[in-house]
Every structure is written in structure tokens, then in C-alpha cells.
């Protein structure tokens with residue numbers, strides 16, 4: 001692999017996407033016709049960068065990027081690609097610069113990768129004003145070339161994850177007020193079938209999932225437990241004690257049948273920011289369920305969310321192909337915008353066996369949260385076996401009769 005990406009920037013709520021940066025670095029090598037050469041791209045924080053800046057440049061502060069071209073004497077093995085060297089980028093400094101320059105973090109880090117790469121290739125803006133101008137022009141040109149290469153081809157590096165919402169199993173149980181079917185058992189079956197996460201919504205009115213369920217799920221879920229919740233004090237305290245792998249904040253109305261729309265982050269900004277701070281302190285990443293809307297995405301970044309979950313309901317409920325296409329484009333653009341802004345992107349609500357494929361193919365979406373369609377299908381595809389098992393009992397001769 002011509003790019004060795006070393007991600008030393010450890011932040012539980014990190015909004016950097018290493019796969020995206022690695023992909024851009026690869027495309028840059030291609031544009032520069034250096035595909036036969038390798039370089040290391042190291043993402044660090046300000047304190048590590050300050051150490052390097054002190055050690056190699058005798059400067060006592062951090063900086064945005066440092067390049068270390070491979071030395072003539074560096075060891076190279078036969079058949080190995082030629083080493084260009086290392087580019088070190090401080091994500092902390094890049095974040096500050098991105099905010100100041102009104103750019104996304106990935107935009108700024110990409111500029112720094114270009115700058116660092118040109119240094120590895122022998123450019124140096126410190127040698128003369130003329131060279132500084134030439135280097136600046138080359139950077140602009142490379143950025144434009146990269147943009148035209150990536151615009152229509154955001155490459156997926158990993159498959160999207162499927163998280164199953166088991167609330168509806170609890171709904172059936174609560175209809176009888178007994179212990180079956182158990183959503184905890186259902187979660188285990190989902191995991192055995194390959195689901196990469198389990199989602200439950202602990203509602204204030206406890207209409208389906210109960211406190212006992214979330215406690216047991218915390219102990220039994222092997223993949224990832226995502227607790228969907230409104231930002232009510234009682235539920236926040238339960239989440240802080242429970243420590244799910246992540247929470248998804250949703251609007252919650254007592255009379256709704258299911259979550260009706262995305263959260264209006266702007267309307268509840270202060271409360272949301274406080275909730276996210278509390279969760280961050282407890283090490284719980286926060287996702288916010290929003291409509292595919294640029295204003296809400298920007299607000300999600302501002303309140304410090306790690307993820308957004310884009311509401312796919314309008315796309316799924318569309319009654320004509322035109323309407324569905326329109327809603328799909330909105331989700332596609334919003335997902336890209338959120339991803340570019342450094343958010344991790346999930347999607348869900350109303351997805352079924354017809355509508356999921358197109359959303360799952362979006363390269364910026366990390367996880368889909370699906371409940372109703374899977375549980376409904378399970379009832380139907382499982383019914384045949386359930387009836388046969390009962391028939392076997394009904395038709396079996398009873399001992400002693």
C-alpha cells in the first residue's frame with residue numbers, strides 16, 4: 001500500500017475519518033505519478049507535534065504539518081517501493097485552522113497533506129519567494145485535480161453495519177403483559193445472525209422496552225448497544241449508569257406511535273450541548289437523529305455530536321418515484337456533508353427490504369438502524385415453522401391415552 005496511515009490521534013469522539021484521508025493521499029500519489037512510491041501519513045495531537053517541532057526545528061510550539069523526506073542512507077529492501085518519507089499532521093491545529101478558515105476539517109487536513117507531500121518531493125517555500133509562490137500555485141492545482149477525481153467517487157472502504165432495533169419484540173410482549181417474547185433473547189439471535197449492533201429505545205412511558213431489558217442487554221450484547229432516548233433527566237441518568245456503547249438522541253412525544261421526525265437541534269441547543277457534555281465525560285459517544293438538512297448538520301457539529309443518524313422516513317414513505325428520488329438525493333447530499341464535516345453518519349427509520357439497498361450503497365453511511373421491517377418479516381417467515389412445531393405436538397399421541 002503506497003500510503004501508511006498511522007492514526008495516533010486518539011480522541012473517543014474523534015471526528016476525523018482516516019479512510020477518507022488515506023484515499024485522498026492515494027489519489028494524490030496517482031496525480032503526482034508517484035504510485036510506485038510510498039509515504040507515511042501520521043495523525044497526531046498538538047502535544048506530540050510540539051515534541052517533534054522542538055526536537056527537529058528547535059521551536060517550542062506545535063505546528064500544523066511537518067515533513068521528513070527519506071534520507072539517501074535510509075534502508076530500502078530490493079523490490080520495495082521507494083520511500084518518500086513521513087508527513088506528520090496535527091489534527092488539533094488543523095481543527096483550529098479549519099474553523100478559522102470556515103472549511104471542513106477534512107478539507108484542511110487534505111491541504112496539509114498536499115503541502116507535506118510537496119515538501120517530500122523537494123519543494124520548499126522557505127528557499128525563496130519565487131519558490132513559495134510556485135509551491136502555493138501547485139498546491140491549489142493539486143487540490144482542484146483531487147476534487148475533480150473525488151467528486152463523484154467517494155470510495156467505500158468498509159461495508160455498512162446493520163444494527164437491529166428490537167423494540168417491536170418488546171411491544172408484542174407488553175401487549176400480553178407477560179415475559180415472552182423476550183427482546184434480550186431476540187437481540188442474541190440478531191447477533192448470531194450477523195447483526196453488528198442492537199438498538200433499543202427506552203421511552204419515558206416504558207411502552208415497550210423496560211429497565212430490566214436495558215440492564216440485561218448491557219450484560220449480554222456482544223456487538224454494540226445503542227440506547228435510543230429522549231433528553232429527559234431520568235433517562236439521561238439511566239444512560240450514564242448503564243454506559244451503552246453509544247446513545248442516539250431522538251425527539252420523544254407521548255402520543256406518537258413511533259419517532260416522528262428528526263430532532264430540532266437549534267431549538268434545544270443548550271440542553272443538547274449539556275447532555276452531550278455529560279455523555280462525553282462518561283465516555284459515551286452521542287448520535288443525534290436529524291432530518292437530512294444542512295442546517296441541522298451544522299448544528300450537530302456545533303453541539304459536539306460524534307454521529308448523526310439521518311432520518312430516512314420521508315424517502316421510505318414517498319408515494320411516487322420522483323418524490324423518492326428527490327428524498328434520496330437529499331439523504332445522499334446530507335450524508336456527504338455530514339461526513340465531510342467530520343461527523344460519523346448513520347441512517348434509519350422506515351427502511352425495508354425494498355428501500356434499504358440504495359441507502360446501504362451510500363459510501364458515507366456507516367450504520368443502518370432497522371427494526372420494524374425485520375421484526376415484521378421474522379413473524380411471517382417464522383410462522384411456518386412455529387405452526388409446524390405446534391402441529392407436531394397436537395398430532396403426537398399423548399402417553400397413556
Ligand code: PXP
Nearest residue numbers: 259289348349350369370371372
Ligand atoms: N432510528 C430511529 C431514531 C428510530 O426512532 C427508529 C424507530 O424506533 C428506527 C431507527 C428504526 O425504525 P424502523 O423500526 O422503522 O426500522
